[in-house]
Amino acid sequence: MTDHIEDSPIKKKNRGGQPPNSIWEDINKGEAVGSGKFATSCKYCKNTWSHSEVSKLEKHLSNHCPDAPAAVVRRYMTKVMEQQNKSKSSKKRKYSEGQSNMNDYHDSTELNEQRCTQINRALVKFFIACGIASRIVEHLFFINFIKELNARYNTPIREVLVNQLLERELAQVNFKVNSELEKETNLTLAFDG
Numbered sequence: 001m002t003d004h005i006e007d008s009p010i011k012k013k014n015r016g017g018q019p020p021n022s023i024w025e026d027i028n029k030g031e032a033v034g035s036g037k038f039a040t041s042c043k044y045c046k047n048t049w050s051h052s053e054v055s056k057l058e059k060h061l062s063n064h065c066p067d068a069p070a071a072v073v074r075r076y077m078t079k080v081m082e083q084q085n086k087s088k089s090s091k092k093r094k095y096s097e098g099q100s101n102m103n104d105y106h107d108s109t110e111l112n113e114q115r116c117t118q119i120n121r122a123l124v125k126f127f128i129a130c131g132i133a134s135r136i137v138e139h140l141f142f143i144n145f146i147k148e149l150n151a152r153y154n155t156p157i158r159e160v161l162v163n164q165l166l167e168r169e170l171a172q173v174n175f176k177v178n179s180e181l182e183k184e185t186n187l188t189l190a191f192d193g
Ligand SMILES: [Zn+2]
Pocket: 042, 043, 044, 045, 046, 047, 060, 061, 064, 065, 066, 067, 068
């Protein structure tokens, strides 16, 4: 039942007539594992799942796949952010943000995906904004420093920092810029009317 293909909730803007994207362009459908469900695997990093929950697969491609091409990362980042934006405005899940803070300072517990994403974002901002050479991310002393802070966090390799993480941060920035622009357009229209 969670196996529906979610193309519909995304409001498509005119982008030169691109065909609607399906998750199955980026995810392999494997063996059927029950009524209408499939085992799945990532076309890029070969990660496998015993389910085919589209939202989880989208999250993998947007935030966690180490091998997805930049264009794919951007596409799913945009999609996931649009969905988050919607659920935020419908005020559904405020609690999840507070919850994750509970284990912020205990590195005996495994880092959850959300926390990991937060650290990655802070890392890429630091590298870009301060003009730090990307090779530093693989420097032993840098890794040691990070491990002292949180032993559970694995620093990304240089390629992941430069390709996936930077692309994700750019997608966030573009998304924010676009929604600000949209607000302004709405304001202008309101004034005109
Ligand atoms: Zn993957």
